[in-house]
Amino acid sequence: MTDFDDTLPAPDEFDIAPVRLTVDLGALADNWRDMVRRSGKARAAAVVKADAYGLGLEDCGTALYEAGARDFFVAVVQEGVTLRTYAPDARIFVLSGIWPGQESLFFEHDLVPVIASEEQLAFWMSLLAEGGDHPCALHVDTGFNRLGLPFADALALAKDVSRPASFSPVLVLSHLHSGDTPSSPLNKAQLDAFQEVSAAFDGIETSLSASAGIFLGPEYHFDLTRPGIALYGGESVNGMQPLRPVAKAEARILQIREAAAGSTVSYGATHQLSRRSRLAVVSVGYADGYLRALSGSGVPLRAGGTSGAYGYIDGHRVPIIGRVTMDLTIFDVTDVPERAVRAGDYIQLFGPDMPLAEVARAAGTIGYEMLTSLGLRYERRYIYPEE
Known part of the structure; x- marks a missing residue:
């Protein structure tokens, strides 16, 4: 304790921080509205995984919810639990699905698991048999070879008359591996495969496109789009001007x-x-x-x-x-x-x-990694739309 303690004004931590980050939530909301417009007849969700791409799940989630987003995607269940506080009546999809021991978190916080494998499907079926109906989504692999039920298995599941009536996904989704390269013929191959999946699950909403896929045109939009990096001012299509910097x-x-x-x-x-x-x-x-x-x-x-x-x-x-x-x-x-x-x-x-994309390219990487690698030492300031 010194004599200065009572006389010096309290500093603004942002103004004296060694490193600092300004997040423009108005720009974030505007970018989401832009993606709504570009999604045409489809609804636009908001992807807020990885702490909203490093920019803060609580503040970004709140801004997107207040802008009108009612469908959200997170990567893991803990993110969904956090987001539920700030998006009380939204549908929150958990992309990594569900595993034994997580049931109470999904049910208590009304989170929607994205079933992505035979193991998860079997576990989910057993939960429904014990506890009754709860919404889920189904991830189908159309060529990525990452997460997702194999294409043939998904078609067989759609036609399986013996599957429990309680297993009724609210969404069937897949993911483009080359959406950031519009000229790739593999985009059309995945589109064709997913159209077949969509037809097999007739009457259930479908979703194929994240940020990049939205720019490929209406045929890629289906019922729900999933913009992520574009919301945060990152480059989603190679060489295309990003939306507003956030x-x-x-x-x-x-x-x-x-x-x-x-x-x-x-x-x-x-x-x-x-x-x-x-x-x-x-x-x-x-x-x-x-x-x-x-x-x-x-x-x-x-x-x-x-x-x-x-x-x-x-x-x-x-x-x-x-x-x-x-x-x-x-x-x-x-x-x-x-x-x-x-x-x-x-x-x-x-x-x-x-520009974020230019800095990322200098490192031989992408804006996604730059944002999600932000360390803990940044003092953050959020600019709200009304400011």
Whole structure:
């Protein structure tokens, strides 16, 4: 305890955070409405798995619910339990299905398991025999070879007159593996297979398309679409302009230092300066999900020999110099006027001025991974639609 405790005002944690994340919930809601429009006659759900793609399940789920979403998809049952508080009368589908020991969570919180295998189907049938009816969905594999009942088995199940009357899925779904590449002929092959599945389960709602599939056209929409990454401002179709940016990540400049031409920067001395430079040492690293593969040099695993990522400050794109480390990254701010950048300022890592997809490509990855890798140290600020 010091004499200062009673006199200093309490700081705004966001304003002093080493790394911070701004999430525009108005943009998120607008992106969902955009996907509703693009879904045509189909309803649009909202996929909020992985903590709403790293941006916060509670706040993002609430914003989407208030925007009108009434169908949600999560990956695991614990996410569904959390979301139920913020989406009281929504249908919440759990994509990983149900396993023994999870029954009370599904029933108590009115969650809909997505049955994805013969084992889950047998277990679900036994639950219905003991406890009566409860809604479920059925996942059918149409060529992904990931989750889903095999195509032939699903058709046989649809025609099985001996299946319990209590087993009546509220939704049959599948997933496109190449929807982000519209020219792929495999999209049409999966569409044809799913149309056959849809016909076999006549009278039950069907869903094939996540974000990318929605852009393939009305024939891919069926009854319900499942937009995910597009809601959060990520690139869902290769080379297509994303919707409104939702997330802005920033990191504080801890020090600006002068470095002589010919000197080296960061671990491994992988970058040698060709000129006298001003370097901004910034409080972000791979512990914050700012991937080591974004480094300006010294990352042999990155394919293609790309030069690394950029940040953005005061109207200038500034390159990463040398390797990204656990807690620190170094940017070259030599070309930014001295008066325009100083210690304590923030560099934008991705956001409205530094597209998420571009940063992800610099790391040889996708926006999904960038968002879902955000670390725990980000101080978050949510901008609500009315603000």
